[in-house]
Amino acid sequence: MRKTIPDIMARKGAGSAPLVCLTAYTAPVAELLDLYCDVLLVGDSVAMVLYGEPSTLQADMDMMIRHGRSVQRASKNALVVVDMPFGSYQDSKESACRNATRILSETGASSVKLEGGAEMAETIHYLVERGVPVMGHIGLQPQSVNSLGGYKAQGRDEISAQKIIEDAKAVAKAGAYAIVLEGVAEKIAGDVVNAVTCPVIGIGASAACDGQILVVDDMLGLTSGKKAKFVKEYASLSVSIEQAVKSYAADVRSRVFPSSAHVYGLQDSKAPIMPTNAPGTLDITAVSAPKSSTEEPLAPAPMIKDDVTPTMQGTAKTARPAMPSLQARPASPAQENKPINVFEGVLRATKRPTDY
Known part of the structure; x- marks a missing residue:
């Protein structure tokens, strides 16, 4: 107190x-x-x-x-x-x-x-x-x-x-x-x-x-x-401090410092880029790519025939195509059975050294 x-x-x-x-x-x-x-x-x-x-x-x-x-x-x-x-x-x-x-x-x-x-x-x-x-x-x-x-x-x-x-x-x-x-x-x-x-x-x-x-x-x-x-x-701390700085300077100039005990190693290359199923995050590995190139592609989108487009003279019925559908591309052998990581590209672009 x-x-x-x-x-x-x-x-x-x-x-x-x-x-x-x-x-x-x-x-x-x-x-x-x-x-x-x-x-x-x-x-x-x-x-x-x-x-x-x-x-x-x-x-x-x-x-x-x-x-x-x-x-x-x-x-x-x-x-x-x-x-x-x-x-x-x-x-x-x-x-x-x-x-x-x-x-x-x-x-x-x-x-x-x-x-x-x-x-x-x-x-x-x-x-x-x-x-x-x-x-x-x-x-x-x-x-x-x-x-x-x-x-x-x-x-x-x-x-x-x-x-x-x-x-x-x-x-x-x-x-x-x-x-x-x-x-x-x-x-x-x-x-x-x-x-x-x-x-x-x-x-x-x-x-x-x-x-x-x-x-x-x-x-x-x-x-x-x-x-x-x-x-x-x-105490004579000025003497102790001077000696400590002298030793530090010698270690730096001789490349004794930093040693392996004072530097950081690389992360395990097999470790995932980001954890999955972490609390409060979406399990993005649940969606997988097609297993092979023989898998049946998605059906094309139908034409919308009765779309009404206003004109200066009135209205006329015209036909226009709907948005094209996404079709599965053949998967390369390296990609086969690999989970899709939608953030992988972003992480690769913004990757930085590990924080201290």
Whole structure:
């Protein structure tokens, strides 16, 4: 059974098992993660991970909805949360509500997530009051990468640390049921966890958080380039994929692939072109050709002598022949005693390879 918002909220505190969260963007991956995760986040990081964009700012509503729907359909257990992309909620609380409700209605997801601290509290409250569950996101906010001057850890000085704590309190008070805390000093993460009553999900924060989240491609070792300090690779799938492709290329070039196990053979030439007496079909083999050339032909059609044909001067009786009758042709030895298949010519003309 799928996790609910109350289920997630109940996981607050040291006495509860930490929430397991990962990003997911596609149906096959979501299906694999679903059994082990409490939350699947369709993050705006999809723009970078799947589309090769330089930042999350290139994600848009259509992109988030498309991937959100895919993850929602493929999962049965985890709560699905969809990021609100940059520009979809900053303009006004009213436009934020329109976009948030569109995301939920078109994806079937349970919640949206948006970035921002105290400055977004009013918008969060507006959404929650109108039935839109909101997960907050404070600390390092990727959508603010330009104003932050890059992806830099936050809360490492007293002023920054105090702001993060105040942001957490404001977002929680506005009604967020959970908060993602990204890229902050470990001590500050502990202070944030203690400052709010909703679960705090860390990414590059602290083991003291109520849950953890990572970008799935980072965790699986699928991303190239420099990794963030907080990323732990649990697999090296990029190496496995490269080796698999290398082997495939070698097999193709040496004609080892495809082998006989991977190709289709011909159908049995003695098999009928089409089944007879199949349910709902006419038994066309019931009609047979004449057995020999000595069989008596059909009698010719009689003349119709009293056909009346109208003319300009009146009517006159004329005689005209009826339609000529079909007479049996002598059967060749190969055709003798062979059932007539009226569809054989059509099938021969339209014959195509067997479907996959």
